[in-house]
Amino acid sequence: xxxxxxxxxxxxxxxxxxxxxxxxxxxxxxxxxxxxxxxxxxxxxxxxxxxxxxxxxxxxxxxxxxxxxxxxxxxxxxxxxxxxxxxxxxxxxxxxxxxxxxxxxxxxxxxxxxxxxxxxxxxxxxxxxxxxxxxxxxxxxxxxxxxxxxxxxxxxxxxxxxxxxxxxxxxxxxxxxxxxxxxxxxxxxxxxxxxxxxxxxxxxxxxxxxxxxxxxxxxxxxxxxxxxxxxxxxxxxxxxxxxxxxxxxxxxxxxxxxxxxxxxxxxxxxxxxxxxxxxxxxxxxxxxxxxxxxxxxxxxxx
Amino acid sequence: xxxxxxxxxxxxxxxxxxxxxxxxxxxxxxxxxxxxxxxxxxxxxxxxxxxxxxxxxxxxxxxxxxxxxxxxxxxxxxxxxxxxxxxxxxxxxxxxxxxxxxxxxxxxxxxxxxxxxxxxxxxxxxxxxxxxxxxxxxxxxxxxxxxxxxxxxxxxxxxxxxxxxxxxxxxxxxxxxxxxxxxxxxxxxxxxxxxxxxxxxxxxxxxxxxxxxxxxxxxxxxxxxxxxxxxxxxxxxxxxxxxxxxxxxxxxxxxxxxxxx
Numbered sequence: 001x002x003x004x005x006x007x008x009x010x011x012x013x014x015x016x017x018x019x020x021x022x023x024x025x026x027x028x029x030x031x032x033x034x035x036x037x038x039x040x041x042x043x044x045x046x047x048x049x050x051x052x053x054x055x056x057x058x059x060x061x062x063x064x065x066x067x068x069x070x071x072x073x074x075x076x077x078x079x080x081x082x083x084x085x086x087x088x089x090x091x092x093x094x095x096x097x098x099x100x101x102x103x104x105x106x107x108x109x110x111x112x113x114x115x116x117x118x119x120x121x122x123x124x125x126x127x128x129x130x131x132x133x134x135x136x137x138x139x140x141x142x143x144x145x146x147x148x149x150x151x152x153x154x155x156x157x158x159x160x161x162x163x164x165x166x167x168x169x170x171x172x173x174x175x176x177x178x179x180x181x182x183x184x185x186x187x188x189x190x191x192x193x194x195x196x197x198x199x200x201x202x203x204x205x206x207x208x209x210x211x212x213x214x215x216x217x218x219x220x221x222x223x224x225x226x227x228x229x230x231x232x233x234x235x236x237x238x239x240x241x242x243x244x245x246x247x248x249x250x251x252x253x254x255x256x257x258x259x260x261x262x263x264x265x266x267x268x269x270x271x272x273x274x275x276x277x278x279x280x281x282x283x284x285x286x287x288x289x290x291x292x293x294x295x296x297x298x299x300x301x302x
Numbered sequence: 303x304x305x306x307x308x309x310x311x312x313x314x315x316x317x318x319x320x321x322x323x324x325x326x327x328x329x330x331x332x333x334x335x336x337x338x339x340x341x342x343x344x345x346x347x348x349x350x351x352x353x354x355x356x357x358x359x360x361x362x363x364x365x366x367x368x369x370x371x372x373x374x375x376x377x378x379x380x381x382x383x384x385x386x387x388x389x390x391x392x393x394x395x396x397x398x399x400x401x402x403x404x405x406x407x408x409x410x411x412x413x414x415x416x417x418x419x420x421x422x423x424x425x426x427x428x429x430x431x432x433x434x435x436x437x438x439x440x441x442x443x444x445x446x447x448x449x450x451x452x453x454x455x456x457x458x459x460x461x462x463x464x465x466x467x468x469x470x471x472x473x474x475x476x477x478x479x480x481x482x483x484x485x486x487x488x489x490x491x492x493x494x495x496x497x498x499x500x501x502x503x504x505x506x507x508x509x510x511x512x513x514x515x516x517x518x519x520x521x522x523x524x525x526x527x528x529x530x531x532x533x534x535x536x537x538x539x540x541x542x543x544x545x546x547x548x549x550x551x552x553x554x555x556x557x558x559x560x561x562x563x
Contacts, residue, residue: 040428050417050451057421060406080411085418088399088408
């Protein structure tokens with residue numbers, strides 16, 4: 001999504017009030033943005049705590065501020081700066097984290113971000129955007145940029161089948177019809193399931209939904225999805241995030257308040273921060289039981 | 303905020319007494335770091351800051367001194383100060399996130415303020431707006447790595463509107479700054495940075511006035527050699543002044559001493 005991100009930010013940089021800060025990352029990707037923005041593109045160096053507080057101060061002076069790093073570095077090290085300096089003051093800084101989830105797979109545990117949106121959404125005023133497809137990025141930059149609140153953009157890699165027609169961006173999208181269980185996947189993970197589910201008989205095929213915005217207070221569950229959850233015999237949530245603080249907890253709390261309780265529930269999530277062996281994002285998804293084969297097995301559809 | 307009258311001994315004495323009274327009536331300690339910072343804060347608010355200028359108190363535990371300075375300039379009322387640290391107050395023990403126009407950020411966790419000040423200064427430059435930025439830190443706060451990140455950033459960007467005041471009172475939460483981290487005096491650690499450094503007596507108004515009036519070509523740091531608990535003779539320079547509130551006897555004695563200074 002970095003190419004799409006760079007293009008979208010270049011378009012936004014026509015605004016004279018926009019400022020972009022990077023924590024010394026973006027080589028071979030963000031140079032066009034740097035060229036377009038001149039002095040308003042700031043490499044803040046390897047100093048994430050300072051970068052976040054600087055961004056808050058700039059937003060306090062009414063600048064349109066975007067901060068970039070790889071996902072684990074943009075939220076974990078400067079967590080207190082995000083809370084105190086951005087969140088307490090509801091300053092509309094946008095935090096872009098590249099390679100969310102196990103995106104930097106073989107780079108190791110320090111480079112993974114599987115507790116990011118859960119941690120950030122405990123903070124006041126924070127919102128999270130998790131684009132599902134590469135085609136979402138331009139819309140996400142616009143929606144997040146204009147939401148008037150601090151936001152975290154968890155960037156990844158869209159992985160739909162090449163013949164899949166990506167629907168226009170929306171916080172919630174129904175990707176596949178089916179008469180089986182309801183599956184809701186967070187972000188790009190949804191795209192990885194399309195091929196496997198599409199091959200199933202429509203009568204047993206899961207109804208696949210993708211969610212791209214959190215918390216639910218700002219992206220309410222669609223009525224059509226609520227109706228499906230109410231009639232399905234099983235609900236499955238898949239997310240590249242640890243169980244604690246994840247989307248599943250948010251959704252089930254929302255459903256409980258509505259008096260909706262799925263008869264059976266399955267949660268696929270990031271199982272571990274550390275592994276004995278490392279590999280690609282796909283490898284670690286498989287180790288966590290998040291790959292399409294694991295989904296089919298969990299739903300007894302293999 | 304700048305007033306036409308120069309801050310003099312009477313104004314200083316009055317503010318010190320009001321600060322001590324406020325802390326006593328609220329049963330609040332932390333007097334030492336407030337009294338060490340108060341003189342410079344008063345002068346900055348009375349004589350230095352104009353309508354376009356910004357101030358950030360990085361050492362948020364000196365909120366009492368900040369509120370007193372704002373009161374001294376007519377930005378807070380006596381009734382406001384009477385609510386300090388009490389239920390339903392705007393004046394919390396550390397500067398609040400909202401409600402006070404002169405407070406840009408909630409501070410209290412050390413190591414944030416200098417970055418906030420640097421970001422403010424750079425934002426004003428990018429917007430081609432005038433305005434100077436003053437940030438007061440403690441000396442112990444320079445043990446926070448983020449403060450050094452901010453200094454590197456401020457120097458790299460040559461933020462010529464940024465003034466850093468360091469309340470160098472030599473005492474921190476559980477010992478002297480020398481004993482805890484071998485960093486004192488701070489100014490010896492700043493060599494090599496492209497930073498104007500001046501070391502002055504932080505209780506001498508003439509020296510503070512002169513340091514602030516000096517020409518500035520880049521970021522500058524004014525180390526204020528101060529005394530924790532300044533004006534309270536029984537606790538001056540002692541750890542007790544960091545935490546402990548005054549009892550009735552101590553308060554009466556303190557006010558008497560301040561009257562005679």
